Amino acid sequence: MRRVAPFALVAVGIAGATALSAQTRAPEIPFEAVDALGGFPNDVHLGEVAGVARNSRNEIYVYTRTGDPTLSLGTSRYMSHFGSRVFKFDSRGRYEREIGQDIYGAMFAQQVRIDGEDNIWIVDRQSGQVIKFNPQGRIDMVLSRKPEAMGGAVAAPPRGGGAGGRGGGGGGGRGGATMPEGESFNAPTDVVWDSQGNVYVADGLARTRIAKYEPTGRFTTNFGATGTGPGEFANIYGMQIDAQDNLYVADYGNRRIQVINSQNGQFIREITGVGAPMAICITPPPNQVLYVSNSNPPDDLEVGGEIYKVRLDGTMIGRFGTVGKRIGQFGTVNAIDCRSENDLLVAEVGDWRVQRVTLRATE
Amino acid sequence: MSRRTVCGPILAGILALIAAGPLDAQTKALAENVPEIPMQAVEGFFKLPAGYYFGEGIGIATNSQGHIYVYHRSGDTRLFEFDGDGNFVRELGQGLYGLEMAHKVRVDDEDNIWVVDEGANMVIKFNPEGRVVMVIGRRPEPTPPGGNTQVPPTDNTGPNHKYLLARPTDVTWDTEGNIFISDGYFNHRVVKYSPDGIYMGQVGSGQSGNAPDQFSTPHTIASDAQGNIYVGDRGNRRVKVYDSNLNLLRMYENVGNPWEICISRGEHQYLFVSNSNPDSNPAASWDITGEVYKMELDGTIIGRFGEAGKEPGQFQTIHGLDCRNPNELYTAEISAWRAQKILLADRPVSQ
Numbered sequence: 001m002r003r004v005a006p007f008a009l010v011a012v013g014i015a016g017a018t019a020l021s022a023q024t025r026a027p028e029i030p031f032e033a034v035d036a037l038g039g040f041p042n043d044v045h046l047g048e049v050a051g052v053a054r055n056s057r058n059e060i061y062v063y064t065r066t067g068d069p070t071l072s073l074g075t076s077r078y079m080s081h082f083g084s085r086v087f088k089f090d091s092r093g094r095y096e097r098e099i100g101q102d103i104y105g106a107m108f109a110q111q112v113r114i115d116g117e118d119n120i121w122i123v124d125r126q127s128g129q130v131i132k133f134n135p136q137g138r139i140d141m142v143l144s145r146k147p148e149a150m151g152g153a154v155a156a157p158p159r160g161g162g163a164g165g166r167g168g169g170g171g172g173g174r175g176g177a178t179m180p181e182g183e184s185f186n187a188p189t190d191v192v193w194d195s196q197g198n199v200y201v202a203d204g205l206a207r208t209r210i211a212k213y214e215p216t217g218r219f220t221t222n223f224g225a226t227g228t229g230p231g232e233f234a235n236i237y238g239m240q241i242d243a244q245d246n247l248y249v250a251d252y253g254n255r256r257i258q259v260i261n262s263q264n265g266q267f268i269r270e271i272t273g274v275g276a277p278m279a280i281c282i283t284p285p286p287n288q289v290l291y292v293s294n295s296n297p298p299d300d301l302e303v304g305g306e307i308y309k310v311r312l313d314g315t316m317i318g319r320f321g322t323v324g325k326r327i328g329q330f331g332t333v334n335a336i337d338c339r340s341e342n343d344l345l346v347a348e349v350g351d352w353r354v355q356r357v358t359l360r361a362t363e
Numbered sequence: 364m365s366r367r368t369v370c371g372p373i374l375a376g377i378l379a380l381i382a383a384g385p386l387d388a389q390t391k392a393l394a395e396n397v398p399e400i401p402m403q404a405v406e407g408f409f410k411l412p413a414g415y416y417f418g419e420g421i422g423i424a425t426n427s428q429g430h431i432y433v434y435h436r437s438g439d440t441r442l443f444e445f446d447g448d449g450n451f452v453r454e455l456g457q458g459l460y461g462l463e464m465a466h467k468v469r470v471d472d473e474d475n476i477w478v479v480d481e482g483a484n485m486v487i488k489f490n491p492e493g494r495v496v497m498v499i500g501r502r503p504e505p506t507p508p509g510g511n512t513q514v515p516p517t518d519n520t521g522p523n524h525k526y527l528l529a530r531p532t533d534v535t536w537d538t539e540g541n542i543f544i545s546d547g548y549f550n551h552r553v554v555k556y557s558p559d560g561i562y563m564g565q566v567g568s569g570q571s572g573n574a575p576d577q578f579s580t581p582h583t584i585a586s587d588a589q590g591n592i593y594v595g596d597r598g599n600r601r602v603k604v605y606d607s608n609l610n611l612l613r614m615y616e617n618v619g620n621p622w623e624i625c626i627s628r629g630e631h632q633y634l635f636v637s638n639s640n641p642d643s644n645p646a647a648s649w650d651i652t653g654e655v656y657k658m659e660l661d662g663t664i665i666g667r668f669g670e671a672g673k674e675p676g677q678f679q680t681i682h683g684l685d686c687r688n689p690n691e692l693y694t695a696e697i698s699a700w701r702a703q704k705i706l707l708a709d710r711p712v713s714q
Contacts, residue, residue: 042453045495047460048502066460068439069505083505108505126505150506298501299526301561325497325560352460352498 026273026308029318029359033328036345036356037062039094044087048298051112051122051335052347052354055135058091060337060345061099062354063112063122077149084109086122088137093356099137105129105146111190111238111335121191123201128185130201141217143201144183179209182219190239192247194262200247204236210249210260223265228254230267237334238280242288242312250277250292257292257314271314275304279347281338288312289341293333296323298350305330307346309362317362325351391651392619392638398711400657400666404676405704408449409433415443415451420695420702422468422478423683426491431693433702434468434478434683442468442478444493449704455493461485461502466547467533467583467683479544481530486544499544499560500528522550522569525562533583537590537607545581545594553581553594555609566609573599575611585626585634587660593634595621602636602662615662619652623681626660627689633665634658635692637681640671642697644680653678657689657707666711673699 037046037060047066054060069083084106088096099120100106108126115121119140120133127146134140180186189204197215210223225232234253241247246268247260257271257280275294282290289311296304305323307330310316321330331350338344344357409431411417418441422434429447432455434440440462444452455476456462464482471477475496476489483502490496532547540558552567571579579598586592590607602615602624619638627633640653653671655678658664669678683695683702692705 040494042493043457045456045459064460067458068463080505299524301526350498350501352495 026316026319029309029320029362031320031328031357031359033346033355033357035327036060036354037089037093037095039089041095044095044098046087046352046354047084048109048349048352049334049347049354050084050109050349052337052345053112053114053120053335054091054337054339054345055114055118055120057118058339059096060089060091060093060354061112061114061120062087062089062347063109064352065109065349069107069126071150074149079148080107080126080150083107083126084124086112086120086133093354097137099133100131100139103131103139105131105142107146110188113191115193123188123191125187125189125205128188130185130188130191143199143213143217144185144188179207179222179225181222183211185211189237192239192241194241194245195243196245198262200239200241200262202236202239202249204233204239206235208233208236210236210239210247210265212262221265223260224249230270231258231260231265233258237278240280240282240290242282243285248280248282248290248312250280252276252278257290269314271310273314273316274308274310275306279307279333279336281336281344282312283338283341289317289338291336291338291344293330293336293346295333296331296350298332301325301331301350305333307333307336309359320357320359327355330355389620389638389641389648389652392654392656393617394656394664394667397656397664397667400668400711401708402668402676403706405449405706406675408704409445409702410449410451411443412451417443417700417702419465419682419697419700421465421682421697423685423693423695423702424468424470424476425685425687425693426470426474426476428474431685431702432468432470432476433695434465435695435700435702436465440465440480440482442476453493455489456487456495459487459495461487461495461498463502466531469534471536477534479531479534481532481547484528484531486528486531486534486542497560499542499556500526500531522552522567523565524550525554528554532581533585535584535586535592537586537592538588539590539607541607543584543586543592545578545584547582548580551578551581553578553584553592553605553609555607564609566605566611571598575614578603582622583624585624587626587632591660593624593626595624595636597621602634613662615658618656618658618664619654623684625684625686627686629689632660633686633689634660634662635684635686635689637678637684639678639681642680644671644698655681655684668707669705675703676705 049064051063070081071078086100105127110125111123118135130143132141185203187205190202199213201211203209208226212220233251237252238250245262247262249258259268274292277292278295279293293307294304306319308319331348334349335347342359346355418435418437431445433443442455461483466481467479474491485500488497528546529549530547533545542556544554552565554565555563568577578596582597583595592605594603604612618636622639623637625635636656649671654667655669679699680697682697685693694703
């Protein structure tokens with residue numbers, strides 16, 4: 001049998017993958033990891049864990065791809081339902097309850113974030129929606145609308161004109177050359193808020209933009225475009241904001257984090273040497289630091305996998321972790337919760353779990 | 364030119380058609396005058412609670428405690444556990460993201476339960492408590508809204524993709540805990556992974572074919588106590604035996620189309636091969652398929668039992684077979700939506 005050494009495969013990966021081991025000189029940060037979540041009812045299982053976030057009481061929310069994504073038959077079109085769920089755990093990681101059971105927009109989990117008032121915001125890539133729950137778990141605000149029908153079985157009706165635009169047809173209507181106004185998200189990936197409560201949504205994949213809303217949900221403006229220059233992006237997988245209201249955008253395809261002025265959309269600086277950033281998290285003030293994962297693609301266990309700890313100015317503090325399925329290894333990290341600097345929660349798409357990672361303090 | 368050389372290519376052509384075509388073209392196994400082993404079905408063995416039903420019986424496996432797992436296609440694909448008396452114990456993996464279209468369940472030496480799902484394209488390992496502890500492969504992401512549903516990404520992953528499977532069929536392990544997956548309907552290969560799920564190699568050209576190292580739908584896989592890997596190469600009507608480095612050792616070509624194979628545990632291991640009747644059930648198929656062969660690991664046929672049919676004690680397209688105890692078998696059958704317990708005599712009745 002042909003055996004291929006893993007190290008040879010890293011070289012092979014250069015051609016096809018973007019997630020290379022990037023910053024080999026970063027010092028290793030010692031850490032311990034355990035399976036973070038338990039106490040599940042018999043009929044509750046995690047699937048691909050896209051998001052994990054703690055609230056101010058250290059209660060844990062997880063947004064996971066699970067259950068049965070379903071197409072149902074309509075008149076010459078398919079309606080889609082299900083596929084993702086939001087679970088709540090106590091501060092020790094014991095299962096408490098589900099919120100948002102069977103809601104219309106939970107189909108392909110992409111992220112969960114918790115704001116300063118402990119509201120829970122989920123981002124769904126398939127329904128194209130951002131949904132805000134209040135701390136009691138009731139829906140408080142919805143951004144964007146799920147397409148009425150999915151798939152290309154029926155030719156999309158002509159776009160433009162007509163109320164509802166994209167919504168009424170066979171799922172067509174997204175795409176096109178001009179940047180959409182408002183909430184017609186293409187494939188949203190993350191959400192953050194500035195100190196005034198304005199909302200920023202990374203409409204992250206394909207036709208890339210950052211959309212800004214007033215706290216009320218009224219559209220303000222778009223930043224960015226698809227490309228490689230300053231202020232341009234090639235698939236945004238994550239976004240954070242610091243205490244000075246600067247946005248940190250995980251510009252995955254360009255292998256950099258771009259720092260953007262949230263007030264005017266202007267490029268400030270970039271952080272490189274952290275691979276292809278997927279999951280990103282900034283710790284609370286003061287002394288904010290940034291964690292970023294050079295996640296392996298979900299279909300490749302031989303590249304990437306490490307997580308970097310850097311200062312907000314981009315200087316390297318260290319790295320930890322490798323790709324793999326064992327506890328203490330990482331499989332396509334899609335979210336990091338860093339409410340506590342050295343006590344992280346790491347959510348993995350590849351391994352269907354959340355790990356609690358305790359880092360040795362670095363400074 | 365002898366008659367044989369004229370017929371040879373024609374015969375080869377017919378066989379090629381059989382290999383490539385639908386399985387209702389299945390033909391009679393080559394082995395002849397195989398003695399019958401007496402058998403008896405235990406009727407009403409599996410007791411389902413009210414509101415629970417079997418769908419297509421796809422996989423069945425026992426653990427060391429005699430509990431029985433049945434993986435079947437119901438409204439959703441479901442995994443049921445029964446105790447050794449056939450009483451329903453619990454359901455595993457309710458609502459799990461990876462249970463979509465059952466293809467096999469197997470239990471390893473530590474009583475972990477592994478399911479192979481040809482809809483999610485995944486192999487999922489449950490610990491004995493019924494919690495997921497490892498996954499291999501990945502369920503395809505949904506087509507984007509407005510995307511083209513005519514392009515199923517799962518069929519285009521390619522036969523050389525190390526971490527994506529395309530309608531996988533079965534799983535087994537060698538003595539080191541390495542994992543072998545028959546990847547199945549599209550890639551026609553067997554892939555070897557380390558116990559941690561790292562790709563280690565594969566055999567099979569990626570194309571359906573009948574050369575020695577090719578497969579035509581490797582449909583079932585099992586291992587013996589030496590760590591040899593047995594592959595039911597269903598479309599090619601043969602069972603292929605590999606060592607754990609995937610070197611071909613030998614082939615058994617006389618027991619029909621292996622829909623399912625099973626190797627018993629214990630000191631003296633036996634190989635069971637089911638030449639299941641095709642699921643489309645053409646009338647003529649019932650006369651020549653549906654039987655199961657009991658063999659020595661070296662391929663010597665000990666006897667056969669069973670026949671195609673819908674009555675208890677007959678078989679309706681065996682897709683899962685458990686033979687931990689070679690005299691006490693469990694079957695899961697596609698076309699009858701059932702599982703059966705079968706008591707089998709040790710050997711054929713002497714003539």
